[in-house]
Amino acid sequence: MHVTAPGHAAPLETSTGLDHRKLLMWAFLGSDCLFFGSLIATYLLYRGKSITGPYPHEVFNIPYTSVSAFVLLTSSLTMVLALAAIQRGDQRGLKAWLLATALLGGVFLGGQYFEFTTFIREGLTLRANLFGSTFFTLTGFHGAHVTVGVIILLSLFVTALRGRLPRERHLNVELAGLYWHFVDVVWIVIFTVVYLVEAPNIVGAG
Numbered sequence: 001m002h003v004t005a006p007g008h009a010a011p012l013e014t015s016t017g018l019d020h021r022k023l024l025m026w027a028f029l030g031s032d033c034l035f036f037g038s039l040i041a042t043y044l045l046y047r048g049k050s051i052t053g054p055y056p057h058e059v060f061n062i063p064y065t066s067v068s069a070f071v072l073l074t075s076s077l078t079m080v081l082a083l084a085a086i087q088r089g090d091q092r093g094l095k096a097w098l099l100a101t102a103l104l105g106g107v108f109l110g111g112q113y114f115e116f117t118t119f120i121r122e123g124l125t126l127r128a129n130l131f132g133s134t135f136f137t138l139t140g141f142h143g144a145h146v147t148v149g150v151i152i153l154l155s156l157f158v159t160a161l162r163g164r165l166p167r168e169r170h171l172n173v174e175l176a177g178l179y180w181h182f183v184d185v186v187w188i189v190i191f192t193v194v195y196l197v198e199a200p201n202i203v204g205a206g
Contacts (some may be wrong), residue, residue, distance in 0.1 A: 025175050029182050032145075036186050039141060040193060043134040050129035056194075057201040059119050068111035069191045072146070075104035076184045079177045089167040095160045098173075101180065102153040105146055112143050135194065142190060145183050152176050 018026075078101040085093030116136070119125075126136045156176055159165045165172065 019171060021171065021175060022178075025178050029178065032182065036138075036142070036189075039134075039138045040189065043138050044193060046130040046134050050131045052129050054119075054122055054124045054128065054131075056131060056135075056198040059122050059124050060195060060198055061115075061118075062195055062199055064111075065115065065191065065195050068108055068115075069187060071104055071111070072108040072184055072187055075101045075108070076181055078104060079180045083170065083173050083177050086165065086167060086170045086173050091160065091163075091165075094165065094173070095157060098153055098157040098160065102150050102157060105150040105153065105180075109143060109146055109150070112139065112146075138190060138194070142183070142186060145186070149176075149180050149183050152179065 078097045082094055082097035082101060085091075085097055119132075124132045124135075126132055153176060156165060156173060159172075
């Protein structure tokens with residue numbers, strides 16, 4: 001039985017001992033694993049089966065995408081620092097690291113937009129071939145997830161600016177962190193199975 005101090009809300013926990021919001025987030029991330037798993041499996045299933053170009057080795061720029069991947073992975077570190085800041089009551093650090101994480105996510109999205117527009121100019125579109133359809137669907141949905149994450153981070157940043165994100169509400173930042181780390185892990189998988197597997201073909205073509 002929980003004893004609640006006057007003026008404080010009782011912790012909302014489930015029979016598992018986890019806060020119901022955290023449990024819901026884990027359930028959502030589990031379903032999202034299945035979603036991205038199906039997209040990645042579809043991409044691999046149709047990999048190399050396009051009968052017309054452009055082909056991956058003709059459009060991919062591995063060094064450029066590697067930089068974008070590094071930017072997104074760095075944002076995981078700043079997200080960890082944001083959570084650590086609110087847990088120790090450091091409001092200045094919280095705001096700084098939340099904004100840094102959102103900006104890094106924005107840089108990644110900008111890089112993805114530039115990559116997409118470059119591919120389109122080179123003739124690779126959603127309807128060009130099987131590669132275009134599976135590639136844009138997979139990476140596009142990931143980009144949409146990153147966009148949602150950036151919106152969440154900016155919302156938390158604005159909330160912190162207004163003084164409405166005290167140490168006691170650290171779970172809000174923790175939940176955003178779980179989502180953000182998931183997005184980063186998914187990109188590691190995508191970057192590996194989509195880009196890095198084509199690296200030998202790109203080197204050979206060069």
